[in-house]
Amino acid sequence: MPEMDMMKKVPVREQDPKERAKNFDEVCLGYNEEEARQESLRCLNCKNPLCVKGCPVSINIPAFIQEVKNGDYEKAAQIIAKDSALPAVCGRVCPQETQCEGKCVRGIKGEAVSIGKLERFVADWAREKGIRPVLEASKKGKKVAVIGSGPAGLTCAGDLAKMGYDVTVFEALHKPGGVLVYGIPEFRLPKDGVVMPEVENVKALGVEIRTDVIIGKSETIDELLEEEGFDAVFIGSGAGLPMFMGIPGEQALGVFSANEFLTRNNLMKAYREDYDTPISCGKQTVVVGGGNVAMDAARTALRLGSSVTVVYRRSEKELPARAEEVHHAKEEGICFELLTNPVEILTDEKGWVKGIRVIRMELGEPDESGRRRPVEMPGSEFEIPCDTVIMALGTSPNPLISSTTKGLEINKKKCIVADESNGETSRPGVFAGGDAVTGAATVILAMGAGRAAAKGIDGYLS
Amino acid sequence: MFEILEAKLLAEKIYRMTVKAPNVARSCEPGQFLIVRTDEKSERIALTICDYDREKGTVVIVLQAVGASTMKMLSLKAGDSFADVVGPLGRPSDFVSEDLEEVKKRRYLFVAGGLGTAPVYPQVKWLKERGVDVDVIIGTKCHDTLIMEDEMISVAGKEHVFITTDDGSYGRSGMVTAVVEDLVKNEGRKYDICVAIGPMIMMKFVCKLTKELGLPTIVSMNPIMVDGTGMCGACRLVVGGKVKFACVDGPEFDGFEVDFDGAMKRMALYKTEEGRKLLELQEGNTHHGSCGA
Numbered sequence: 192m193p194e195m196d197m198m199k200k201v202p203v204r205e206q207d208p209k210e211r212a213k214n215f216d217e218v219c220l221g222y223n224e225e226e227a228r229q230e231s232l233r234c235l236n237c238k239n240p241l242c243v244k245g246c247p248v249s250i251n252i253p254a255f256i257q258e259v260k261n262g263d264y265e266k267a268a269q270i271i272a273k274d275s276a277l278p279a280v281c282g283r284v285c286p287q288e289t290q291c292e293g294k295c296v297r298g299i300k301g302e303a304v305s306i307g308k309l310e311r312f313v314a315d316w317a318r319e320k321g322i323r324p325v326l327e328a329s330k331k332g333k334k335v336a337v338i339g340s341g342p343a344g345l346t347c348a349g350d351l352a353k354m355g356y357d358v359t360v361f362e363a364l365h366k367p368g369g370v371l372v373y374g375i376p377e378f379r380l381p382k383d384g385v386v387m388p389e390v391e392n393v394k395a396l397g398v399e400i401r402t403d404v405i406i407g408k409s410e411t412i413d414e415l416l417e418e419e420g421f422d423a424v425f426i427g428s429g430a431g432l433p434m435f436m437g438i439p440g441e442q443a444l445g446v447f448s449a450n451e452f453l454t455r456n457n458l459m460k461a462y463r464e465d466y467d468t469p470i471s472c473g474k475q476t477v478v479v480g481g482g483n484v485a486m487d488a489a490r491t492a493l494r495l496g497s498s499v500t501v502v503y504r505r506s507e508k509e510l511p512a513r514a515e516e517v518h519h520a521k522e523e524g525i526c527f528e529l530l531t532n533p534v535e536i537l538t539d540e541k542g543w544v545k546g547i548r549v550i551r552m553e554l555g556e557p558d559e560s561g562r563r564r565p566v567e568m569p570g571s572e573f574e575i576p577c578d579t580v581i582m583a584l585g586t587s588p589n590p591l592i593s594s595t596t597k598g599l600e601i602n603k604k605k606c607i608v609a610d611e612s613n614g615e616t617s618r619p620g621v622f623a624g625g626d627a628v629t630g631a632a633t634v635i636l637a638m639g640a641g642r643a644a645a646k647g648i649d650g651y652l653s
Numbered sequence: 654m655f656e657i658l659e660a661k662l663l664a665e666k667i668y669r670m671t672v673k674a675p676n677v678a679r680s681c682e683p684g685q686f687l688i689v690r691t692d693e694k695s696e697r698i699a700l701t702i703c704d705y706d707r708e709k710g711t712v713v714i715v716l717q718a719v720g721a722s723t724m725k726m727l728s729l730k731a732g733d734s735f736a737d738v739v740g741p742l743g744r745p746s747d748f749v750s751e752d753l754e755e756v757k758k759r760r761y762l763f764v765a766g767g768l769g770t771a772p773v774y775p776q777v778k779w780l781k782e783r784g785v786d787v788d789v790i791i792g793t794k795c796h797d798t799l800i801m802e803d804e805m806i807s808v809a810g811k812e813h814v815f816i817t818t819d820d821g822s823y824g825r826s827g828m829v830t831a832v833v834e835d836l837v838k839n840e841g842r843k844y845d846i847c848v849a850i851g852p853m854i855m856m857k858f859v860c861k862l863t864k865e866l867g868l869p870t871i872v873s874m875n876p877i878m879v880d881g882t883g884m885c886g887a888c889r890l891v892v893g894g895k896v897k898f899a900c901v902d903g904p905e906f907d908g909f910e911v912d913f914d915g916a917m918k919r920m921a922l923y924k925t926e927e928g929r930k931l932l933e934l935q936e937g938n939t940h941h942g943s944c945g946a
Contacts, residue, residue, distance in 0.1 A: 373880075
C-alpha cells in the first residue's frame with residue numbers, strides 16, 4: 192500500500208457505477224484486513240471520545256478500533272457486541288457522517304476516521320469466522336413481548352435476552368427484520384448475507400421470533416399482558432401507512448408508494464425471475480421525494496432497467512438523504528430535478544401514467560423545521576414524460592396497535608407517546624420506541640430507542 | 654407451516670380448503686380476510702375468510718385459480734402446508750361491534766356474486782345465529798359454477814336463499830340486480846341494509862340500483878395487496894373523494910361512496926404480468942421479459 196495521507200480516509204472499494212447499475216449486488220465492497228488496519232491507525236484514541244457521544248447506542252468506538260490496530264478482531268467484535276446487536280447492518284446503513292464520524296476530531300482538519308467501514312469490517316469478519324455473541328446472564332423468569340422485528344425490536348429483544356429475560360418477538364410479515372428486509376435494498380444491505388445472520392445472532396441469545404402474527408389483530412397487547420403472562424411489552428412496530436400528495440392522477444396505473452415498490456422488490460424479491468411477485472416498472476421513472484427511501488426506490492428502478500429522475504421540491508442542500516446515497520445515485524446516472532414539485536400526474540386513455548406535470552420552486556422564508564420553505568414560481572410548469580411514478584413522501588402511523596390497546600396515549604400526529612429516556616408509554620408495562628414513536632427516522636435511532644426501552648423495562652421489572 | 658386439513662373441489666377451478674391457522678381462527682370475525690403465501694417464492698395473496706372454528710383453530714378459505722399464484726395454491730392437497738397464513742386482517746363487518754338489539758331490528762339483504770358467496774356466508778351465519786333475519790341472493794354464471802348453495806340454505810333457511818344464473822340453467826334467470834328489483838319492487842320485501850360482495854362490476858351495478866331504491870349498501874373491496882397491514886398502499890382506492898386503504902380502512906365500505914371505475918382500472922395493473930406467469934407455469938419459461946421490455 193502506498194504511503195498514506197493521514198488526513199484522508201483509506202478509500203473504500205466499490206462496484207463500478209456502470210456495472211452496478213445493472214445488478215442488485217452490494218455497491219460498497221468494504222475494507223479488507225490491510226485497509227482496515229491502515230484506517231484504524233488514523234484513530235487518535237481520544238481521552239474524551241466525542242464519537243461515542245455521537246453514537247445512539249454508545250459503542251466504545253476507540254476501544255474497538257484499538258483492537259483492530261492490534262489485529263484482535265474477535266475482541267473488537269466483542270466490544271461492539273456489548274452495545275449493538277446489528278453491527279454489520281449499522282456499518283452499512285448508519286448516517287455516520289452526522290453521528291460518530293461527524294464528531295470525530297480528525298474531521299476538524301481532514302476527514303473523519305471511517306468508523307462505519309471499520310465497524311462493518313469487524314462485523315463481517317466475525318460473521319465469516321462464525322463467531323456468535325455469548326449469553327452470560329442468569330434467567331430472571333420474566334417474560335417480555337416485543338412487537339416488531341425491525342431494528343428497534345431486535346435491539347430491545349437482544350438487550351433484554353442478555354439481561355436474562357425470556358423474550359418473544361412478534362412479527363406481522365413472514366420474515367423477521369422489518370425495514371431491513373422489506374425496505375432497504377439488497378445492493379445496500381444484503382439480506383441472506385448480512386441481515387439474516389444478525390437476526391440469527393439475536394435468536395442465539397434465546398430470543399424466540401414468531402412470524403405471521405399481527406398484534407392488534409391476531410391478538411392484542413391487552414391479551415398478551417392479561418392472558419398470556421407477559422410481564423411487559425415493547426412496541427417497535429415501525430412507521431406505517433405511506434403518504435400520497437393528493438394531486439390529480441395519483442390513482443393512475445403506474446403510480447406506487449415507495450413502500451410498495453421496495454416491498455415487492457426486497458421482501459418479495461420481484462427482481463428475481465424465480466420469485467412469483469410481479470413488479471411493474473417502466474422505462475422512464477420519476478421518483479418524488481428526497482430522502483433515503485427515495486434514493487433506494489430510484490436506484491432500484493434503475494436496476495430494473497428504467498431511466499430515473501428524482502423530483503424534489505427543495506434544493507440539493509436540503510436533500511434529507513445521506514450524502515453518500517445521493518452521490519451513489521448520481522454516479523449511477525440518476526437525474527435530479529431539484530426545486531421542482533409535482534402538480535398533476537398525466538394519464539393515457541387506458542389510465543396508465545404517461546407523464547408528470549411539475550412546477551419550479553424557489554426557497555422562501557424558513558418554516559417550522561428551520562428549512563427554507565419552497566414556494567411555487569407562477570408560470571413555470573413543465574412536463575416530464577414518464578411511465579412510472581414512485582411517491583416517497585414519508586409515512587403516517589399505523590393505527591393497528593394504538594386503536595386496539597387500552598390506555599395508550601398517542602400524539603397529534605398519531606404516533607405513540609413514549610419517554611425518550613426509557614420508552615415508557617402512558618400504559619404501565621407497555622414501552623415503545625422507533626418509528627412508531629418518532630415517525631419515519633433511521634435504523635440506528637430506532638436501535639437507540641430499543642436499547643433505552645430495554646433498560647426501562649429492566650427497571651420496571653426489577 | 655400451516656397444514657391444509659381438507660381440500661375440496663367446489664366447481665371448476667374453485668376449491669374450498671380448511672387450514673390449521675390458530676392465530677387467525679382465535680380472533681377473526683365476519684368481514685375480515687387473511688393472507689396466504691404458498692411457499693418461499695410465492696406471492697402474498699389476500700383471501701376472504703369463509704368460515705372458522707375457534708376450538709379447532711381452523712379457518713376455511715375458498716379460492717379460484719385466476720393466475721399463477723392461485724394455480725400453485727390449488728395444486729396443494731390435504732396434508733400439504735402453506736408457508737404462511739396471516740390474519741385476521743381488515744376491519745370486521747360493522748354489525749359485529751354494533752348494539753345487537755339495533756342490529757336485530759334490521760332486515761339484511763345479502764347479494765353474493767360468484768366467489769363472493771364465500772365471504773357472505775360467515776356474515777349470514779353470524780347474523781342468523783343471533784336471530785337476525787336475512788335474505789341472500791346468489792348470482793353465478795351457470796349451475797356448474799354455483800358454490801355453497803347447501804351451506805347457505807342450512808344457515809339462512811331455504812325460503813331466504815334466491816339463486817340466479819346468467820344463462821338461466823338453475824334458479825332464476827339473469828343478473829342479481831334483476832332479483833333485487835323483483836324482491837323489492839314486485840314481491841314487496843322490505844330491507845334496511847344491503848351487503849353486496851362479488852366482482853367489482855357487480856357491486857357497482859348493485860349500488861346503482863340500491864341507490865335508486867334508497868337502500869344503504871355495504872360492499873367488500875378486494876384490490877391488489879402486498880403486506881395487508883397498511884404498509885404498502887397498493888390497495889388504495891377512492892371512497893367519498895378520499896384515498897383509503899382497503900386493508901386497514903376496509904375491506905368493507907359504503908358502496909355509494911366507492912369509486913368503482915377507478916378501482917376496476919387499478920385491478921388491471923398486474924394483468925399482463927400475471928398472465929405471463931400463468932403461461933410460464935403451464936408452458937415453461939418462454940414468456941419472460943425483463944422489466945420494461
